[in-house]
Amino acid sequence: MNIHKQKLAPxxxxxxxxxxxxxxxxxxxxxxxxxxxxxxxxDTRSLLKLMDIHGIPLDGRKITxxxxxxxxxAMMRLVKAVQDGKxxxxxxxxxxxxxxxxxxxxxxxxxxxxxxxxxxxxxSAVVTALALxxxxxxxxxxxxxxxxxxxxxxxxxxxxxxxxATLVFYExxxxxxxxxxxxxxxxxxGRNAAVCRELTKKFxxxxxxxxxxxxxxxxxxxxxxxxxxxxxxxxxxxxxSDDLETSLKAALEExxxxxxxxxxxxxxxxxxxxxxxxxxxxNTKKG
Numbered sequence: 001m002n003i004h005k006q007k008l009a010p011x012x013x014x015x016x017x018x019x020x021x022x023x024x025x026x027x028x029x030x031x032x033x034x035x036x037x038x039x040x041x042x043d044t045r046s047l048l049k050l051m052d053i054h055g056i057p058l059d060g061r062k063i064t065x066x067x068x069x070x071x072x073x074a075m076m077r078l079v080k081a082v083q084d085g086k087x088x089x090x091x092x093x094x095x096x097x098x099x100x101x102x103x104x105x106x107x108x109x110x111x112x113x114x115x116x117x118x119x120x121x122x123x124s125a126v127v128t129a130l131a132l133x134x135x136x137x138x139x140x141x142x143x144x145x146x147x148x149x150x151x152x153x154x155x156x157x158x159x160x161x162x163x164x165a166t167l168v169f170y171e172x173x174x175x176x177x178x179x180x181x182x183x184x185x186x187x188x189x190g191r192n193a194a195v196c197r198e199l200t201k202k203f204x205x206x207x208x209x210x211x212x213x214x215x216x217x218x219x220x221x222x223x224x225x226x227x228x229x230x231x232x233x234x235x236x237x238x239x240x241s242d243d244l245e246t247s248l249k250a251a252l253e254e255x256x257x258x259x260x261x262x263x264x265x266x267x268x269x270x271x272x273x274x275x276x277x278x279x280x281x282x283n284t285k286k287g
Contacts, residue, residue, distance in 0.1 A: 003056060004031045008087035012078070012110050014097040015089050016122020019226070020200035022053045029120040030054055036089035038081055040064040042102060043093040050091075066090065068102045075106055082115045094226075096124045100144045100170055125199055126168050129228035132206050133194035136232065139165035146171070146179060153179065157186035162271040167231040173197075176227050177218040183231060184211040192232040198225035244268070244278050252279070 004027075013032050018024040033039070033047075034056045041047035044063040051058070066074055078088050090103055097103035097119075110117045130137050141163050146153045160167055167187075171179050176195065183193070189212035197205045203225065207214065211231065247267065251260035257279055265275040 003034045003054075005034045006031065008032070008035050008037070009116065010082050010085045010087055011116030011118060012082060012088045012090060012106065014103060014107070014117070014119045015091045016096045016120060016124070017047070017050060017091045017094060018200065019095045019123045019125045019128065020198065020204075022050060024123050024200060025050070025054070026120060026122055029122055030056060032089050032120045033091070035087070037061075037086040038064065038078065038088045040066045040078055040088060040090045040106075041093075042067045042091070042097075046093050047091050066102065066106060070102070075109055078106065079109050079113050079115065082110070083113065094125075096122060099124055099126060099142070123200070125170070125196075125226065125228050128199045129168065129194070129196040129230055130166065132196060132199070133166075133230040134206075134208055135166045135192060135194060135230050137166065139233075140168055141165045142168045144170055148175065150178070150182065154182050154186055157183055161187055161234065164233050166233060169229040169231075171227045171229050173223045173225060173227050176223065176229065177215070177221075179229065180211060180215040180218055183229075184215045187211065187231060188234055189215075191234060194230040195223075196228040196230065197223050199228065201225070241278070244270075244275070245282060248275070248279055248282055252282075257283075 013036065015029045015032055016026070017029065033051055039047065039061055041063050044065050047063055064074060064078065066078070082088055090097055090106060092101040092103055098107060107117060126142050130140060141160070143156070143160060146156050146169060169179070189210060191211050192208070193211050193214055194206055194208045195214055195218070207217070209217070244264070247264045248260060251263050255263065261272060261276045261279050264270070265272045
């Protein structure tokens with residue numbers, strides 16, 4: 001393969017790397033990895049292996065580890081290197097940097113220091129799962145990893161109940177069964193969903209069904225590998241503005257605005273923010 005090695009301008013380049021299959025890397029990403037003065041990675045071993053597969057030598061460079069447990073000093077040394085005229089390439093363990101990845105702190109530090117940041121984009125498990133999951137892709141909400149404890153996970157899921165977009169989660173194979181059970185309760189058992197496993201790898205699998213069906217399946221099956229869970233948007237109840245106004249007027253005669261909004265939102269299965277906005281408009285009309 002003809003790698004184009006060149007002098008890069010001082011700055012940080014976030015490099016998208018494969019989520020599984022090593023050949024899913026762009027030619028530009030390979031050029032950047034070959035050309036950068038300094039290399040940094042969430043996992044130094046995985047980047048070294050990727051470079052070895054594609055025949056990119058280190059040429060005396062060391063790979064700086066930059067992950068959740070790295071000291072702030074390690075990150076600031078990269079920023080200082082750019083200020084001194086160096087080019088830095090950063091790669092996550094898999095996929096696009098900053099997507100559920102510690103590269104965010106480096107990006108923020110670079111922005112604060114006013115140094116140049118660019119990206120050599122590449123694969124992402126989020127968009128790959130959306131392409132394969134069979135759920136609407138006109139709007140999606142990436143929620144990353146949910147909390148590991150049941151109470152916190154339920155609270156997070158309930159906060160996403162009214163999001164009018166396909167929900168996308170990363171999940172541990174050990175917790176996917178518990179996550180789907182909680183999602184069934186918090187979001188509704190009839191919602192369509194998909195569990196996408198080992199995307200782009202040999203044992204790639206997409207299992208589709210309702211949350212109830214998937215929760216039942218994964219209650220007795222513990223999968224292996226990387227997991228992305230997709231959940232379809234819910235069907236929010238519809239109510240015309242006149243009926244909503246009538247309900248609010250009646251509730252406001254006996255309750256505070258806060259209690260009235262809570263009551264009407266629950267009664268009509270509407271987002272609280274929608275009912276609160278209607279209540280504000282109703283007060284404006286009175287004024």
